[in-house]
Each structure stands twice: as C-alpha cells, then as structure tokens.
Amino acid sequence: MMSMKFIERSSQVMAYVLLTVCACITLVPFIWLGFAALRNPEVYFDFQFIPRVRHVQMMEAPENPELRKVWAQVLPSEGMEISAATELVGADVVNQARNEHLIEYRNGKVAWDMMSLQYFKRLLAGNEFPFARSFLNSVFYASVTAVFATLFCAMGGYALAKFEFKCRTLFTRIVLMALVIPGSLLLAPGYQLLFKLGLLDSYWGLILPGLAPAFGVFLFRQSMLNAVPTELMESARIDGCGEIRLFFEMILPMVRPMLGAFLLITFLGCWNNFIGPQIVLQTPSKFPLAVAIAQLKGIYSTEYGLLMAGTILSIAPVMALFLLLQKEFISGLTSGAVKG
Amino acid sequence: MSLSRTHPAWVPYFFIAPFLLIFSVFMVYPLVSSISMSAFQSYGPQFSTFVGLDNFKNVFLDPDFWTAVKNTLIYSCASVMIQLPLSLGLALLLNRPDVKAKGFFRLIFFSPALVGLVFVAILFGLLLGARDGLVNEVLRQVIPGFPAEFFWLQRYVMPALIIASLWIYVGFNMVYFLAALQSINRDQIEAAMIDGANAVQRFVHVILPAIKPVAGFVVLLSIIGSLQLFELPFILLGGAGPENRGLTLVMYLYQNGFEQNDLGYASAIGWILAIFLMGIAIVHRRLTREEL
Numbered sequence: 001m002m003s004m005k006f007i008e009r010s011s012q013v014m015a016y017v018l019l020t021v022c023a024c025i026t027l028v029p030f031i032w033l034g035f036a037a038l039r040n041p042e043v044y045f046d047f048q049f050i051p052r053v054r055h056v057q058m059m060e061a062p063e064n065p066e067l068r069k070v071w072a073q074v075l076p077s078e079g080m081e082i083s084a085a086t087e088l089v090g091a092d093v094v095n096q097a098r099n100e101h102l103i104e105y106r107n108g109k110v111a112w113d114m115m116s117l118q119y120f121k122r123l124l125a126g127n128e129f130p131f132a133r134s135f136l137n138s139v140f141y142a143s144v145t146a147v148f149a150t151l152f153c154a155m156g157g158y159a160l161a162k163f164e165f166k167c168r169t170l171f172t173r174i175v176l177m178a179l180v181i182p183g184s185l186l187l188a189p190g191y192q193l194l195f196k197l198g199l200l201d202s203y204w205g206l207i208l209p210g211l212a213p214a215f216g217v218f219l220f221r222q223s224m225l226n227a228v229p230t231e232l233m234e235s236a237r238i239d240g241c242g243e244i245r246l247f248f249e250m251i252l253p254m255v256r257p258m259l260g261a262f263l264l265i266t267f268l269g270c271w272n273n274f275i276g277p278q279i280v281l282q283t284p285s286k287f288p289l290a291v292a293i294a295q296l297k298g299i300y301s302t303e304y305g306l307l308m309a310g311t312i313l314s315i316a317p318v319m320a321l322f323l324l325l326q327k328e329f330i331s332g333l334t335s336g337a338v339k340g
Numbered sequence: 341m342s343l344s345r346t347h348p349a350w351v352p353y354f355f356i357a358p359f360l361l362i363f364s365v366f367m368v369y370p371l372v373s374s375i376s377m378s379a380f381q382s383y384g385p386q387f388s389t390f391v392g393l394d395n396f397k398n399v400f401l402d403p404d405f406w407t408a409v410k411n412t413l414i415y416s417c418a419s420v421m422i423q424l425p426l427s428l429g430l431a432l433l434l435n436r437p438d439v440k441a442k443g444f445f446r447l448i449f450f451s452p453a454l455v456g457l458v459f460v461a462i463l464f465g466l467l468l469g470a471r472d473g474l475v476n477e478v479l480r481q482v483i484p485g486f487p488a489e490f491f492w493l494q495r496y497v498m499p500a501l502i503i504a505s506l507w508i509y510v511g512f513n514m515v516y517f518l519a520a521l522q523s524i525n526r527d528q529i530e531a532a533m534i535d536g537a538n539a540v541q542r543f544v545h546v547i548l549p550a551i552k553p554v555a556g557f558v559v560l561l562s563i564i565g566s567l568q569l570f571e572l573p574f575i576l577l578g579g580a581g582p583e584n585r586g587l588t589l590v591m592y593l594y595q596n597g598f599e600q601n602d603l604g605y606a607s608a609i610g611w612i613l614a615i616f617l618m619g620i621a622i623v624h625r626r627l628t629r630e631e632l
Contacts, residue, residue: 012436016439019430029464182568186371187598188377188597188603189374192370192603193366217359272459274575275571304466307466308463315455315456318455330515
C-alpha cells in the first residue's frame with residue numbers, strides 16, 4: 001500500500017514538473033520580448049534578459065606590453081565598472097584589450113539605468129512613425145467588424161434556427177458549404193470586386209467583406225437550436241411583444257456566452273489580420289497595426305528594441321481582453337467541437 | 341427542437357437579410373467570378389486576356405509551385421505529427437484529478453495563440469537570430485561545439501517555422517483536447533481501473549475512443565490551417581526566403597496575384613488549393629463517419 005501511494009505521489013510531482021517546464025518555455029519568449037524592449041541600445045546585444053553592470057578585470061593573457069602598461073595603471077585588482085574604464089582609456093582600448101584577452105567582463109548588479117521606456121516613448125510620440133494612428137485604426141477596424149459581424153450572425157443564426165420558412169433548408173445548406181471555402185480563394189476575386197465597387201484603400205472595403213462569416217451564422221444557429229425555447233417566443237408574441245424587441249430583449253440575452261465569445265474571436269481575428277489590410281489598403285496612415293509593424297520591420301530592421309516595443313504594444317490589448325473574457329472565449333471556441 | 345410558426349411571414353427574411361446581402365456580394369459573387377477569372381491572364385484588376393485553361397497548365401508546369409507544395413506539405417505533416425501529440429500530452433497531464441491550478445496552466449499555454457502571426461514572426465525573427473538570438477544562445481550553452489552562428493532563417497527555414505508554430509498552436513489545440521477529456525465520465529475510467537487496466541490500456545481503450553470525434557476535428561482544423569500558412573514565413577523571411585525555402589501555397593498565390601498582379605493566375609491557384617482542401621474535408625468526413 002505504501003509503495004502504491006508513493007508511485008501516485010511521485011507521478012503527481014512529475015506531472016507538475018513537466019507542466020511547469022512547459023509553462024516556462026511558453027512564457028520565456030514573452031519575458032524575453034519585454035526585456036528586449038526595455039534594454040537600452042548600448043547594451044542591447046550584451047544581454048539576453050536583464051542588463052547588468054559590467055566589471056572589467058585583468059587576466060593573465062598574451063603579452064602586449066603597451067596595452068598591459070595602460071591597464072596596470074588604471075585598473076585596481078578588484079576590477080572596475082566598464083563605464084569608468086571606458087572613460088579612463090577610451091572605448092577603443094577597452095575593445096582592443098578584450099579582443100586580445102587581456103581583460104574580461106564580469107556581470108555585477110542589475111543595471112537599472114540601462115533600461116528605459118525610450119522605445120515606447122518614441123513610438124507613441126509618433127514623429128518618425130504614426131504608431132498611435134495605426135493603433136487607433138486597429139481598434140476601429142476590429143471593433144466595428146466584431147460588433148456588426150456578431151449582430152448579423154446572431155440574426156442570421158436566429159432565423160435559421162427558430163423559424164419555419166421557405167428557403168430555410170437551402171440557406172442552411174449554403175452556409176454549411178461556405179464553411180469549407182478557404183479564405184485565400186477569395187483574395188483575387190475579392191480584390192477585383194472591391195476595385196469595381198471603388199472600395200479599395202478604404203475601410204469599407206476592409207470591413208464589409210468581414211461582416212458575414214458563414215462560420216458565425218453556423219455557430220449561432222447551433223447554440224440557438226438548444227438554448228431558445230420556441231414556446232417562450234410564442235407566449236411573448238401573445239403578450240404583444242414585437243419581433244424586434246423579442247430578439248434584442250429575450251433571445252440575445254439567452255445566448256450571451258456565445259455573443260461574448262464570438263465578439264472576441266472576431267475582434268482577435270481582425271486585430272491580427274494581415275493579408276486583408278495588406279491587399280486592400282495602400283495609404284500608410286490607414287494601416288492597422290499588423291501591417292504597420294510589418295513595415296516597421298522593413299524600415300527599422302536593425303532597431304530591435306523599437307520593433308519589440310511595437311510588438312508589445314500590439315499584443316497587449318488583446319491579451320488584456322482575453323484575460324477579462326477568458327472563460328467565455330474558451331467555451332465558445334470549444335463548443336462547436338465538443339458538443340457537435 | 342420545434343420551429344416557430346406563429347410569426348408574421350416577413351420576420352425570418354428580415355433577420356437573415358443583412359447576412360444574406362453581404363454574404364452574396366462578398367462571398368458568393370467573388371466565388372463565382374473566380375471561376376471565370378481563372379480563365380484569364382490579367383494585369384491588375386482592369387486588363388485581362390482570355391487564356392482558357394492555360395493558367396492551370398502553367399501552375400502545374402511551374403517548379404516554384406511544386407516547391408510551394410513540398411514546403412506546405414512538410415509543414416502540414418509536422419503540424420499534425422509533432423504538434424498534436426504534444427497538445428494531447430499536455431491535456432492529459434492537465435486533466436489529472438490530482439493536478440490543481442488547471443485554469444492557470446491553461447491560460448499560460450493558450451496565451452501564444454492570441455498573438456497574431458505577424459507579431460509572432462517578428463518575435464521569432466529575433467529569437468532565432470544567428471548570433472544574438474536566445475534560441476542559439478541556449479543551444480550554445482547546452483550543446484558543446486554548437487556553431488557560433490547557426491542560420492535558422494537561411495538554411496533551416498522549415499525547422500524554424502515548425503518551432504514557431506509549436507509555440508503558437510500546442511496550447512491552442514490542447515484546449516480542445518482538454519475540453520474533450522473533461523467531458524469523459526470519470527466513472528468509466530475508474531471502472532477500468534478497478535478491472536485492473538493500466539494507464540496505457542486505459543488510454544487506448546477508454547480515453548482515446550471517447551475523444552475521437554474531437555481529435556478528428558482538431559486534426560482537420562490543423563491540416564486545413566497549416567495548408568494555408570502565409571504570414572509566418574512571409575514576415576519572418578521577408579518573402580519566400582533563400583532558394584524559396586519558405587515558399588508556401590498561399591504565398592505563391594499572393595506573389596502571383598499581388599506582386600505580379602496576375603489576378604487570373606491567382607484565382608487558378610486559389611481553386612487548386614480549394615479543391616485540395618475540399619478533398620481533404622470529404623475524405624475526413626468519410627473516415628470519421630465510418631468509425632461512428
């Protein structure tokens with residue numbers, strides 16, 4: 001009996017260890033990203049995470065009498081901070097001595113003064129790059145699309161789930177068939193259509209095609225089939241409730257978790273959408289974050305800190321939204337798979 | 341499941357109208373027009389000449405297309421063979437009744453899926469940097485004699501893409517598996533334990549059959565998603581990468597349609613991809629149906 005318990009106990013510990021290791025691997029890129037955005041450019045490449053104060057220390061090394069003499073004069077035996085050494089002998093001498101293995105670097109305390117919000121300030125000041133503008137563009141594009149797509153899909157799903165009418169089966173079939181059409185098939189003809197309608201390089205051209213996802217109508221149809229009792233609709237009608245009021249005041253609250261989940265899914269999809277705005281928009285001031293950041297990569301490819309700060313500012317809002325609506329989001333995501 | 345019959349006739353049409361209108365204009369119309377577009381060679385949206393089936397012929401004769409097919413299939417296989425077992429493993433660990441803080445772990449594992457592919461590409465572009473990326477730094481510490489500069493983004497493009505995709509999707513797919521595992525009746529598993537089934541037997545005979553529908557769904561989702569890979573290599577490599585090592589089918593479509601401006605050719609590629617995906621969906625349906 002003892003050994004049985006021991007096995008159980010140790011397998012539990014193993015499970016925790018494995019889970020913790022995996023959680024760390026998942027989180028490390030985020031942490032790395034955070035420190036990369038905070039490190040000052042002078043020390044960016046010297047550290048992977050937190051910048052430290054660097055000490056210079058003399059080593060037993062190949063002779064270079066000239067250089068050795070310089071160092072013997074300035075360097076105390078316990079070493080000195082690299083900034084002080086640079087001030088005394090100049091950066092060239094420091095580098096040369098390092099290359100010739102005459103000195104070595106030791107990491108000391110955390111160098112708080114080597115971290116700053118300078119990249120965030122540069123991005124948000126917007127003198128070089130209209131970052132704040134792109135941020136607002138993303139907020140606008142994602143929220144308008146999410147709100148109206150959710151509304152139209154809920155309405156459509158309601159019609160297909162709860163009403164007997166002539167074309168019901170036909171429409172349901174069409175929606176089901178549309179689920180298997182890959183989005184990339186619509187890129188070229190969609191572009192041509194937007195050109196004909198004069199909607200290229202406009203937000204209408206970006207938002208309108210996203211307002212009728214077949215997937216959304218399907219999800220709402222599925223959830224309303226079960227969640228909305230038909231008798232309730234009929235008794236509300238007898239009480240003189242109008243059809244539109246019925247929908248907004250009774251039906252929508254019944255599928256509230258689905259509404260939240262679908263809003264978030266659509267918002268996230270638009271926020272992270274790259275290929276759509278990349279094709280439709282041409283004016284840089286209209287770019288949402290995904291396209292703007294891709295441009296930033298092209299222009300400032302060597303300013304890693306700036307790129308990382310931009311990435312943080314771009315993913316932070318969706319992370320925050322997700323934290324708020326986590327439960328609804330995950331239940332919405334899996335509802336189709338597990339129940340259906 | 342009963343349907344309402346006491347409503348005025350206009351009501352269902354009113355509710356479905358906004359969806360149907362936008363759906364017809366922005367989904368059905370482009371879908372139909374792409375059939376005719378695929379028979380034209382075009383330059384931008386305005387100029388085109390009829391070429392019949394030549395677009396399809398040229399796609400199949402283009403070595404770049406076959407490079408894209410090869411890369412996409414490699415990535416897709418890796419997604420299913422590496423990612424999904426890891427997802428299932430994590431879900432099994434997390435589903436143990438003696439593991440607490442499930443919500444906390446699930447939150448962490450899921451979080452990369454929220455990061456858009458563009459942002460993932462930028463992050464991994466630096467993480468996989470040859471000299472100063474974290475991945476190489478760790479590998480240099482762990483593996484003695486690991487090269488000072490290891491060029492993920494030049495020579496090992498596919499492994500780089502797969503590493504990035506693991507980070508994004510393992511937790512995402514885990515959420516599905518976990519939901520499926522949680523819906524299994526615990527009594528069943530306990531009954532198997534009383535009958536003396538060990539962990540492997542329980543997994544094969546009780547758990548696996550119970551999660552089969554969800555597993556099938558996740559496999560299909562992964563295949564379809566991975567076959568449409570585009571943003572990750574496009575941003576990570578700034579295009580197709582050295583020797584087209586990161587060229588994928590959707591990138592091939594994008595290059596032809598929006599860099600060479602041949603929308604007709606792009607429509608043809610779109611149809612080839614769509615027919616392929618629909619074929620997979622049909623095969624998948626057949627397989628899962630027979631098992632039920």
